[in-house]
Amino acid sequence: MKYLPTSFLVASMLLLGCAEPDVSLSADNGTTAAVADPAHSSRNALDWDGRYEGVLPCADCEGIKTKLTLHQDGHYQLETQYLGKSNEVFREDGNFDWDSSGQIVRLQRPQPGGDQFFVGENILWQLDLNGQRITGKLADHYQLHKAPPPQLATAPLADTKWQLTELMGQPLAADNPIYIVFSGTEARVYGHAGCNRFFGGYELNSDALRLRVSGVGMTQMACLQDNYESEFLDVLQSFDNFNLTDDSLTLNRARMAPLARFSAAGPAGE
Template sequence: MKLYHLLPLFLCLILVGCSDQKKPSSNAEQEQTPPDIHTSQNSLDWEGTYTGTLPCASCEGIETALQIHYDLSYELTMIYLGEDEPNTVETKGTFSWNEAGNTITLDNEEVPNQYFVGENYLSKLDMDGNRVTGDLAEHYILSKKQPETE
């Protein structure tokens, strides 16, 4: 019997048997790996003034400026555009972060007023706390106003 035909098979078995295979990690190893604890609240430079024009059902738009501070206070100015008389609403108060650390809620507002906090932007959320999707989604973004350099 000619064994040289079986030689490639033996070589493959030896190589596979000697390869450096990693063992699946145990539960103990997985538990030692800390979870990713980065959130908008602790990782982003979120303090500042955010501006934009939000959609409005009964006017041309709502020119919005929201200033949020590290002491969890805010100042909100909304100007309703296209009305016969200027209609400006200004409120101040405090805000709180959600448990995930990515959304703020303006505490002193009559209706839920929530914003998802991203890198240099706030995204106005709907009444249920969800991000607006579809064709109008980009109109619900307030951009962070960069400080002027001298």
């Protein structure tokens, strides 16, 4: 994991520290009050999880291209790139929490700075070091807007060999043998579970992102080495929805963290 350079943190503190604090966050400036009825807070009244994008002000570059993804399980992913200065993309993973009002999320980052955001309808406002809304000429630039739901990836669900990369939150070696294929000509699924090959059927509702595997059977080879076969088969029986984006497939249950992650390894049969 790459952490953000010191120059970014210093720049953020300078920009945020110089802004005039907006203590009220009142409706007069187009936002919701920070002190709100807990029953109608951003946390429980808005569809806040998802990816937010924008270009934040930068003290010594053209802007900080930012992608922040918030997950229902309290996990975040942050990507930043310093435009006009470097093509390198810095990636950061961690956890976040909410303030007592349920209006502000706080990233639990290794270094402080630029880690608090007021949550609005499809928008995040970056707050200053005191947790206040930034005002002044650059106020409108401290915004990240929610990206639309991801469309189907360049690699389609069907007839692609999906290689397992993570199971129940645990990354797997790149050369592990587990993969799955959804046939596009018939509602059939097959693949390798770690030791044995498996097969079955599947039902897909792409509009609702619903996917179900049923009638799973498998070969009966004796497996001497340790593998993840039983855990993988449990996932196939327990997941109830999926996400497909950027050549990555996840199998999920409800709104919990993904049960399994896959990456496209080429057309089926390769």
